[in-house]
Amino acid sequence: MAKIRLENVSKVYKGGVKAVNGASLEIKDKEFVVFVGPSGCGKSTTLRMIAGLEDITSGNLFIGERYVNDLEPKDRNIAMVFQNYALYPHMTVYENMAYSLRCHHEKKEVIESKVNRAAEILGIKDLLKRTPRELSGGQRQRVALGRAIVREPDVFLFDEPLSNLDAKLRIQMRAEISKLHKDVGTTFVYVTHDQTEAMTMGDRIVVMKDGYIQQIDTPMNLYEHPVNIFVATFLGSPQMNILEGNIEKEKDGKYFVSPGSDLRIKIPDIDLCQVEESAYPLKACLGIRPADIRIGEEGFPTVVELVERLGEQTLVYFHLPGRKDYTIASLGPSCRLLEKDPIKVSFNAEKLHLFNRETEQSLTNAVPLIKRPLSDLSPKQVDELAKRLAVKGVVPASYAFLSSDVKEEKMIDGIEIAAVVEGSKEYEDGWNYFARSKDGSVISFRSAKKIEKGAATTLYVPLSKVDLVAAEGERLTDETDVEEEVYEASLSFRPRGCFLKEETLHNHEKAYKVERSIPLGKKTVLRLLGSEKSERLIYLVESNDLIYDSMMVYMRKRIK
Ligand code: ADP
DSSP states (O other): OOOEEEEEEEEEOTTSOEEEEEEEEEEOTTOEEEEEOSTTSSHHHHHHHHHTSSOOSEEEEEETTEEOTTOOGGGSOEEEEESSOOOOTTSOHHHHHHHHHHHTTOOHHHHHHHHHHHHHHHTOGGGTTSOGGGSOHHHHHHHHHHHHHTTOOSEEEEESTTTTSOHHHHHHHHHHHHHHHHHHTOEEEEEESOHHHHHHHOSEEEEEETTEEEEEEOHHHHHHSOSBHHHHHHSSSSOOEEEEEEEEEETTEEEEEOTTSOOEEEEOGGGGTTSOGGGOSEEEEEEEOGGGEEEEEEEEEEEEEEEEEOSSOEEEEEOOTTOSSOEEEEEOTTOOOOTTOEEEEEEOGGGOEEEETTTOBBSSSOOSEEEEEGGGSOHHHHHHHHTTBOSTTOOEEEEEEEGGGOBSSOOTTSEEEEEEEEEEEEETTEEEEEEEETTSOEEEEEESSOOOTTOEEEEEEOGGGOEEEETTSOBOBOSSOOOSOEEEOEEEEETTEEEEEESSOOSOOSEEEEEEEEEETTEEEEEEEETTTOOEEEEEEEOOTTOOTTOEEEEEEOOO
C-alpha cells in the first residue's frame, strides 16, 4: 500500500515532443485515481513514468516516502495491467498466474495460496486448468488481473485495460475492477480515454489535455464545477451546450445576452461575485447541460428540429442564438414533442456555467490564487515575510495565498480578514463560499460548514502559507527563512551534465545536488548541497524547464 506523489513532473521525448508538462498531484494510499483525456494528451506517458518504463525528464516522483525517479521498475513494487494482456499461450491459467512468483523463488505452498486467493477474488477458480486459448476475452483479462494480484503490489497501474473488450463486457469488467479495488485495498491508477469509465470508477479523476493537467477532483465535483470549457464538454453525454455571447450589467442585475438576438438570461448574483465590476460587458460563454434545459410555457421561442427517443431519455434538438450547432435538451420518456413543434426554452438558473470567452476558464468557480494588498498585514507580519524573500532588491506589491489555505478558525499570527458571505456553491464535500472583504474584493474559501448568505465572518490565513508578490506578479518568497547569502549565477546544460558559472569565487566543492528548486517566475532559486563536504549554497539562476530537484550541478569557476 502506498501513496504516490508527483512534483512538477515533465516528459520530453527524443525529438522534442513535450508529452507531459509540470504534472503535480498526490494520490492517497488506497485511492482509485483515473487519468482521462483525448488520445495523445499524455495519460499513458504519466502512467509509464510512475511505472518506471519511461525516464522522467524533470520533476520528482515519490512512491510511499521513497524517491523513485532513478529506481528500476522491478524495484518499485507496482503491477501493471495493459490492454494487451499477453498471457503465455502454452501455460495454464494457474501457471500464468504463478509465473512471476516462481521467478521470485516463492515456496510452493505460498504460490498455491496466493493464486487460489486471486482466483477466488476474480471468480475464475474453475478455469485454472485451462489455457488462454480456451478462454473468452473477459476471462483472459481476469487472468491478467490475477497475475497482478498475486504479486501483492503497493500500486496497481492500468493502461486502458478494457479497450479490447466489447461494450457489454466492458461494463461488467468496469464493475469488477471497482470491486477488486475494494477487495485488495491498494492504490489504483487507471488510464482511459472513456469518460464513462472515468466517471464510474474513480474516487478522483485527473483530466488532461495537451500534456497539461486541467483539473483534479471527484467525479461529481468535476461534472458540476468544471474549471474550463474543455473539462465541461469532455465529461457528460450528450455534451454540455455552450452558447457564445456577452455578460452585460443592467439596472436590475447581470444578463447573458446573445448580440443580435432577443436571448437574455438573468444570472444569479453569486455566480459572478468574483468578476470585477469594470470588466463588463464581458465576452463570455454560457454552458448548460441538456438535463438542465426546460421546455415549457415560458422562455426563448424556437422550433424542434429533431427528436431522438432513447427509452429512458428523449433528446430534443433545436437552434438557439450564440450556437452554430444544435442545442440539445434531455427530457423524460413521456416527452411527446415532434419535429417542427414550436417550443419555449428556459434554463435552470442554479445550473448555469459561465466561462470567459477568451481564456475559456470558468467565471463561477473559486479563484485558486488570491492576491491582496499589503495593507492587510501588520508591520510585524511584513517583517516576518521579508525574512523569506528569496529575490532581493525587488519591492513586493502585494501578497498572495491559495483559497484552499483560508480557514475560519482563529489562529495566532495568522492574517485576519473580515468579510461578509455573499453566496455559496455546493460541492460533494462541502461548500465553496464567496465573501467580500471591506475593500470590495472577493475571497473564496471551502468549508464543510453551512454558512448563511449575509453572515459576517473573519477569515484567517497562516503566515507560513503566504507569499510576497512583485508588481509583475512574480513570487518573491521561499517557504523557509533565507538567512544565507544568495548568489547570482548562470547554468549551462551540456551532454556531460549541468554546469554552474558565477562571477565571484566562493569556497566550493566540485559537485552539488539540487536539494530544492523554487521557481519564482523568471528566476529560480537553487538550494544546493555539496556532494563531499555537504556545504550548502543558494543560487539564483534564470528559470529553465530542465531544472529538477535532485539533479547534479557541477561548478565551472571563472579563472581570473
Ligand atoms: P495518451 O496516453 O494520452 O494517448 P501518450 O502519453 O501516449 O498519450 O502520448 C503523449 C504524446 O507523446 C503524444 O503526442 C505522443 O505522440 C507522444 N509520444 C508518446 N510516446 C512517444 C515516444 N516513445 N516517442 C515520441 N513521442 C511519444
